[in-house]
Amino acid sequence: MTDFSFDLVGFDLDGTFVDSSGDLAAAVNVMLASDGRRTLSVAEIVAMTGGGVARLVALALEATGGATPAETEHLKGAMLASYADNIAVLTRPYPGAVAAIEGLRARGVRTAIVTNKLAELAEKLLETLRLRHLFDTLIGGDTLAGAKQKPDPAMLYEMVRRLGGGRAAFVGDTMFDVTAAKAAGMPVVVVNFGREPVGGFGADAVIDHFDALIPALERLA
Helix, strand or coil, X not given: CCCCCCXXXXXXXXXXXXXXXXXXXXXXXXXXXXXXXXXCCHHHHHCCCCCCHHHHHHHHHHHCCCCCHHHHHHHHHHHHHHHXXXXXXXXXXXXXXXXXXXXXXXXXXXXXXXXCCCHHHXXXXXXXXXXXXXXXXEECCCCCXXXXXXXXXXXXXXXXXXXXXXXXXXXXXCHHHHHHHHHCCCCEEEXXXXXXXXXXXXXXXXXXCHHHHHHHHHHHC
């Protein structure tokens, strides 16, 4: 146990810890262009993220004319290949994110990434950015049997199990994150970085900068 309000804090990755919108949008547009489709704006693509790569690809293809299941699977492969090769060209942590997590860890808090992103890609991104050491474990969208993803709370239960139990909180940016945390019985903080309107998500706290994270968690206790 620690002297801090929480023993462990989990974080979503894309849109929460890192701004990966530029690299994700570039990969989606490479996929679309390879099939002769119109490209989408970054804002359009960002609105489609949060539910994992299969959902992102399906929504992008639906918005540009639709696709058969076989076409979708083929084009998803093209998107993933492009993204893996250019995973951290533009992607960076949000301002204050690294300092906030270092502050939690200095207080004895165990930290985790829980993301619907494929685990291999999440690991590669954090390793490329040299930030993997900030997290005690990483759970991706394909980590659990049956590929259970947020909003299913199973990923958050697994986080608690891996980190040895204790009082947990979660930090995210979408309704997927809030729903999963609520189902797991965890307080949830939503970051409001302009990605989505978060006022109606029902989070326990909303912050506009990572400087406010530790005070917000202390208040939630």
